[in-house]
Structure formats: C-alpha cells, structure tokens
Amino acid sequence: xxxxxxxxxxxxxxxxxxxxxxxxxxxxxxxxxxxxxxxxxxxxxxxxxxxxxxxxxxxxxxxxxxxxxxxxxxxxxxxxxxxxxxxxxxxxxxxxxxxxxxxxxxxxxxxxxxxxxxxxxxxxxxxxxxxxxxxxxxxxxxxxxxxxxxxxxxxxxxxxxxxxxxxxxxxxxxxxxxxxxxxxxxxxxxxxxx
Numbered sequence: 001x002x003x004x005x006x007x008x009x010x011x012x013x014x015x016x017x018x019x020x021x022x023x024x025x026x027x028x029x030x031x032x033x034x035x036x037x038x039x040x041x042x043x044x045x046x047x048x049x050x051x052x053x054x055x056x057x058x059x060x061x062x063x064x065x066x067x068x069x070x071x072x073x074x075x076x077x078x079x080x081x082x083x084x085x086x087x088x089x090x091x092x093x094x095x096x097x098x099x100x101x102x103x104x105x106x107x108x109x110x111x112x113x114x115x116x117x118x119x120x121x122x123x124x125x126x127x128x129x130x131x132x133x134x135x136x137x138x139x140x141x142x143x144x145x146x147x148x149x150x151x152x153x154x155x156x157x158x159x160x161x162x163x164x165x166x167x168x169x170x171x172x173x174x175x176x177x178x179x180x181x182x183x184x185x186x187x188x189x190x191x192x193x194x
Contacts, residue, residue, distance in 0.1 A: 076094055078093075079092075079130070080132060080180075082102060083141060083182075087138055090102035101189070107141070111149075114156075115155050118156045125173065132179075132182045153173070160173050
C-alpha cells in the first residue's frame, strides 16, 4: 500500500439536470396576429399626415404697383438706399449735391437709420424710401435689407400713431417704398467716394 490512495476511488462527476425526476415542461408555441398592429400603424400614419402642416415655401410676397412713369418728388422727402455689386450699403438723404454724398452704412445700423430718417419733423410720415440694387448684388443681402426696413416700421408706426388728426383720431402710417433701377449715374456717384 505504498503509493497511498490505491483503494480510494475518485469521485464521480454528476451532471445536473439529467438525472432529476422533474418532468420537462413542453413549450407551447404561439402565433402573434400582426393584422391589428398593421391597422393601427396605418391609422396613426394617416392621422399624423392629415393633422400636420406641410412645409410652406418661404417666399417674400411683394405687390408691385402698375408702371406709372416718372413721378415728381420733393428732395426733402426722399431717402435713397444703394446696394452695390460689392454688397456694400450706402444711404443718401435728398438729391445728390456737392455737399451731400452717399454714406456707407452697415446692415446692423440700417434699422436705426430708417427710424431716424422717417421721424424727422420735416418729412414725418411723408418720406419715400427708394431702394436701388445693383444687378451683381447678392439676393440674400437684398432680403436682409428688406427685413431690416420692415423691422424699422414697428418703432416708426408706434411714434406716428401718437400724433392726432384734427378729428382727434390717431394718424395712420403711410409707408412709401419703391425699388428703383440702379443706374449708371448711381454707380458713378458711389465710385467717387472710393
């Protein structure tokens, strides 16, 4: 018996689960009827299609009056804005004279300038804004300028309605605006500033 452990046997490994006396439960198969799910999904889809607003095209509506030819305007009632081909903005109040030249303005200052010019006592509620655009100007700058001029209408209108007519009713805002052609003389006038 030298060697030790000859009479001992190694323990047997018992696999669990095979020798148990429990009955194996049978799996019950089931079918999922997808018909109601499909019906509900189509109902939801049509509901959301009919109740959501479709994306409307973002356009700027402009109403143009009929062609009238040349109109006489007082120089003191004319405020001209120029948008050049280099996308620079210039403004000019009244007719160009030797002492009166267009001045450059940044787009963020355009609203304040429009309010200032429209509320001058000499031309309050009579000012005509002429917008002259070079054919090489970017369209996005035209839209930004028009937006700034539209934003300027809020404080202008607020100030004008404070005045009263002889009847005692508030004065209504008379906005006068035109888009005029950018002519050769306008180009020369701006080139003289450079």
